[in-house]
Amino acid sequence: MKHNKLYDTLFLAPGFLVYIIFMIIPVIMCFLYSFTNWDGISASFRFIGLKNFVNLFQDASFFQALKVTLIIMVLTTLIYNILGIILAALLNDTGKLLGFSRSAIFIPTVLSAVVVAFIWSYVMQTNGGVINAIIEMFGGTKVDFYATPMTTIFMISGIICWNSLGFFVVIYISTLTTIPQEIYEACKVDGAGWFYRFFHITLPLLAPGITINCILSVAGGLKQYDHVKVITGGGPGGATQTVTLFGVEKAFEYNRRGYSSAAIIILFIIIVIFSIVQLAISKKHEVEY
Amino acid sequence: MSMMKIGGWIKRILVLIFALVYLAPLYIAVVNAVKPYDEIIKSPLTLPKQFTLNNFVEAYQSSNMLELYKNSIVITVSSVALLILLTSMAAYIIARRKGKVYQMLYVFSLAGIMIPPVVTLIPSIKTLSALHLLYTMPGLLLFYAGTYFSTTIFLYVGFIKTIPASLDESAFIDGANPFTTFFRIIFPLIKPCTATAIIFLGMWIWNDFLNPMYILGFRGGKTITTGIYNAIGAYTSMWNLVFANVMLASLPIIILYLCMQKMFMQGLTSGAVKG
Numbered sequence: 001m002k003h004n005k006l007y008d009t010l011f012l013a014p015g016f017l018v019y020i021i022f023m024i025i026p027v028i029m030c031f032l033y034s035f036t037n038w039d040g041i042s043a044s045f046r047f048i049g050l051k052n053f054v055n056l057f058q059d060a061s062f063f064q065a066l067k068v069t070l071i072i073m074v075l076t077t078l079i080y081n082i083l084g085i086i087l088a089a090l091l092n093d094t095g096k097l098l099g100f101s102r103s104a105i106f107i108p109t110v111l112s113a114v115v116v117a118f119i120w121s122y123v124m125q126t127n128g129g130v131i132n133a134i135i136e137m138f139g140g141t142k143v144d145f146y147a148t149p150m151t152t153i154f155m156i157s158g159i160i161c162w163n164s165l166g167f168f169v170v171i172y173i174s175t176l177t178t179i180p181q182e183i184y185e186a187c188k189v190d191g192a193g194w195f196y197r198f199f200h201i202t203l204p205l206l207a208p209g210i211t212i213n214c215i216l217s218v219a220g221g222l223k224q225y226d227h228v229k230v231i232t233g234g235g236p237g238g239a240t241q242t243v244t245l246f247g248v249e250k251a252f253e254y255n256r257r258g259y260s261s262a263a264i265i266i267l268f269i270i271i272v273i274f275s276i277v278q279l280a281i282s283k284k285h286e287v288e289y
Numbered sequence: 290m291s292m293m294k295i296g297g298w299i300k301r302i303l304v305l306i307f308a309l310v311y312l313a314p315l316y317i318a319v320v321n322a323v324k325p326y327d328e329i330i331k332s333p334l335t336l337p338k339q340f341t342l343n344n345f346v347e348a349y350q351s352s353n354m355l356e357l358y359k360n361s362i363v364i365t366v367s368s369v370a371l372l373i374l375l376t377s378m379a380a381y382i383i384a385r386r387k388g389k390v391y392q393m394l395y396v397f398s399l400a401g402i403m404i405p406p407v408v409t410l411i412p413s414i415k416t417l418s419a420l421h422l423l424y425t426m427p428g429l430l431l432f433y434a435g436t437y438f439s440t441t442i443f444l445y446v447g448f449i450k451t452i453p454a455s456l457d458e459s460a461f462i463d464g465a466n467p468f469t470t471f472f473r474i475i476f477p478l479i480k481p482c483t484a485t486a487i488i489f490l491g492m493w494i495w496n497d498f499l500n501p502m503y504i505l506g507f508r509g510g511k512t513i514t515t516g517i518y519n520a521i522g523a524y525t526s527m528w529n530l531v532f533a534n535v536m537l538a539s540l541p542i543i544i545l546y547l548c549m550q551k552m553f554m555q556g557l558t559s560g561a562v563k564g
Contacts, residue, residue: 015375022435029412
């Protein structure tokens with residue numbers, strides 16, 4: 001069968017044109033900007049070599065942003081995957097009650113981060129918040145979730161997890177359904193208990209799901225912007241800023257596009273390194289059956 | 290046997306309790322959206338004693354909710370449609386043709402998957418303003434098309450490969466041109482993949498906050514997310530209005546999800562896990 005090159009081009013060109021203009025070129029531009037002192041307004045700018053990167057590594061607020069980003073990434077990845085696997089193992093069964101629970105846990109996933117952040121900023125208030133009202137009802141003392149930047153970040157990580165845990169649970173459930181039931185039957189015949197089966201069959205065979213979920217949750221955690229922006233705005237004094245928030249603020253409020261691009265490029269490199277490492281690890285651990 | 294049954298029931302009830310606690314923040318948003326302000330302060334947890342819809346009226350008027358909905362719907366529907374058209378056509382050629390060039394083109398098209406959108410945001414603003422498309426909806430659509438091209442083409446190429454090429458060949462022998470072959474024969478067959486793409490892209494674009502904030506700005510029209518962020522910012526502690534806004538912004542999407550649950554779940558899982 002002969003292919004008409006003209007038709008091939010007509011099919012490929014529109015998509016690739018948009019992709020090149022709004023993905024490939026911007027990535028190259030971001031790299032270039034990171035070596036300049038562009039302010040986002042003037043027509044001219046100079047190449048200043050590695051100065052932006054040198055300045056970033058001397059900027060305490062950038063290190064704080066990097067720290068906050070990594071903490072959020074680690075906490076959310078742990079919660080998504082540990083709680084996700086446990087819930088998926090419990091929910092992967094038939095019945096009306098479990099069906100209802102599955103849909104209930106998934107509902108927050110369809111909500112926008114802005115909405116979720118507003119609901120939770122009411123719930124977590126120190127004065128008049130629901131959590132503290134409940135604590136006081138049982139005679140406890142109030143908890144100030146905003147006491148230090150660290151506690152605030154822990155709280156925000158929990159809120160982020162509430163928002164998208166359902167998505168990870170669904171992926172785990174669908175991976176569980178690919179595990180052949182005969183393996184469990186054989187194991188039951190041999191007299192193995194629930195915990196033995198969970199650690200020796202379910203977990204190893206869940207590896208493909210764990211790989212996908214870890215890559216998604218690590219990349220997601222490193223990109224955080226929305227929840228933090230609404231709940232604290234990065235404050236007080238930039239103490240809860242993520243790298244994305246830092247970059248956006250430097251670019252649009254301080255008009256330091258070159259500096260901001262350098263920060264974003266560092267984030268980008270971290271994401272790429274994490275993904276490569278994860279893929280390499282998961283290749284080793286996936287089991288064939 | 291009966292011991293196992295009891296165990297099963299205990300598990301079911303524990304999971305149900307967890308699910309109900311999990312939804313508690315939504316319960317709080319719902320009940321407090323229909324209470325007057327003083328009642329929220331006095332008893333935030335109980336069902337409303339003085340049921341009122343005034344919060345909704347006020348929220349609806351102050352945040353111009355109809356406008357926000359119109360913008361979000363126009364942006365989401367047209368971006369998703371544009372992405373599906375552009376990527377499914379390109380994916381068709383990549384999936385069908387053999388040879389190094391097409392292989393390389395595929396690898397090139399996947400490069401964008403790992404790139405966080407914030408990398409492309411700042412340079413794209415410059416590009417869009419040079420094209421006189423900054424602060425316009427077409428500008429945002431093009432930005433989304435570039436951003437999600439990689440993910441969508443990944444879904445489509447894998448799926449189109451599972452459809453036998455003999456179908457195209459017989460259409461070719463019957464004298465159909467590639468456009469007819471694609472739109473009449475292939476496109477209807479890749480509907481499940483299109484459904485997955487619609488769910489993923491629809492959710493991401495509908496809920497997006499950062500990009501419309503800077504590409505559209507408030508000049509180019511507020512979306513649901515930027516609109517309620519802006520509206521609520523103005524009356525931070527008027528919780529009755531906050532919750533009414535939250536409900537107005539979320540109820541339609543929750544209802545949509547509850548109606549199409551099966552499609553949502555299947556779409557998400559078929560996209561994420563290869564059988």
